[in-house]
Amino acid sequence: NAPVLRVDDLSVEFATREGAVRAVRNVGLEVFAGRTLALLGESGSGKSVTAQAVMGLLDTPPARITSGSIMFEGTDLVTAAERVRRQVNGEGVAMVFQDALSALNPVYTVGHQISELLRVRRKMSRSAARARAVELMERVRIPAAARRVDDYPHQFSGGMRQRIMIALAVALNPRVLIADEPTTALDVTVQAQIMELLTELQRENGMGMVLITHDLGVVAEVADDVTVMYAGRIVERGSVEELFEHAAHPYTRGLLRSMPRTDREDDELWAIPGAPPSPVLTPKGCAFHPRCDIAIDLCRSEQPGLEVIAAGRTSACHLRAEVFDGRA
Numbered sequence: 001n002a003p004v005l006r007v008d009d010l011s012v013e014f015a016t017r018e019g020a021v022r023a024v025r026n027v028g029l030e031v032f033a034g035r036t037l038a039l040l041g042e043s044g045s046g047k048s049v050t051a052q053a054v055m056g057l058l059d060t061p062p063a064r065i066t067s068g069s070i071m072f073e074g075t076d077l078v079t080a081a082e083r084v085r086r087q088v089n090g091e092g093v094a095m096v097f098q099d100a101l102s103a104l105n106p107v108y109t110v111g112h113q114i115s116e117l118l119r120v121r122r123k124m125s126r127s128a129a130r131a132r133a134v135e136l137m138e139r140v141r142i143p144a145a146a147r148r149v150d151d152y153p154h155q156f157s158g159g160m161r162q163r164i165m166i167a168l169a170v171a172l173n174p175r176v177l178i179a180d181e182p183t184t185a186l187d188v189t190v191q192a193q194i195m196e197l198l199t200e201l202q203r204e205n206g207m208g209m210v211l212i213t214h215d216l217g218v219v220a221e222v223a224d225d226v227t228v229m230y231a232g233r234i235v236e237r238g239s240v241e242e243l244f245e246h247a248a249h250p251y252t253r254g255l256l257r258s259m260p261r262t263d264r265e266d267d268e269l270w271a272i273p274g275a276p277p278s279p280v281l282t283p284k285g286c287a288f289h290p291r292c293d294i295a296i297d298l299c300r301s302e303q304p305g306l307e308v309i310a311a312g313r314t315s316a317c318h319l320r321a322e323v324f325d326g327r328a
């Protein structure tokens, strides 16, 4: 059971006036067909940068991939020829962005945008592409799709625009769908509908999905596997059940503790103290140490490596064993 997409040791830098900023460090991911991997973390943790690297959006300055590989069906996308890369995008991996309004082209109708993709990539005729565009819009449940195919993005509500972006993303039947905070800009009821649609499409097409989110509620609902990122690195990995049951990293424990819950009555919501560091000023040692209530001296000087703590479980913490067996 090989992963469809496998990222190994990926590091990404951005050139800035202050020098090179390392946004992603030694990140590894495995995405399996029909499974959802949640990439969980606060903003600035490197989740979106990782996704952008997979999509080939960081191949030009100021961004630079400084190490690692992104293997898709036997091809390393980091070193692949431009022609191969272009073909993988859309058919191999496709992405749904947070903000549909800026991802869609405002000057073309939505039908034109979907059918152009099909005409160029699938060599469909104008009429076949248009018919398929309507079908796709119906599939993502745009009411009166046959009429609305000639509307422009701004004529749709936020939720409907998100559906259109999803239609565009799945138009070429990608093997992997990356959804970067796909519901953040939407209201709660619409959020649930969009997540449901994504899950349905994933099952239907057997796609692997990478769901980028900071929302543990969403993770609990849709994820199979979870990778937790902090300050550009992976700090913990495991199945969703294991992680919720038995988190192995103090940061993950903090996220779980700060999650609003309906099954218990807390007078006030707890929050991890402090804020995540900017990638320009990542603390020495374990980047989480200024916010960690069990930090020891070693944490301030030495970066903990990501190590196996149990089958399918890894954690990057000097006290991983103590945390995992409940002594810390």
Ligand code: SF4
Residues within 6 Å of the ligand: 249, 250, 251, 286, 287, 288, 289, 290, 292, 293, 294, 295, 296, 299, 304, 316, 317, 318, 319, 320
């Ligand atoms: Fe906390 Fe130290 Fe573990 Fe980092 S390495 S999470 S500071 S205990």
Ligand code: MG
Residues within 6 Å of the ligand: 043, 044, 047, 048, 181
């Ligand atoms: Mg982001």
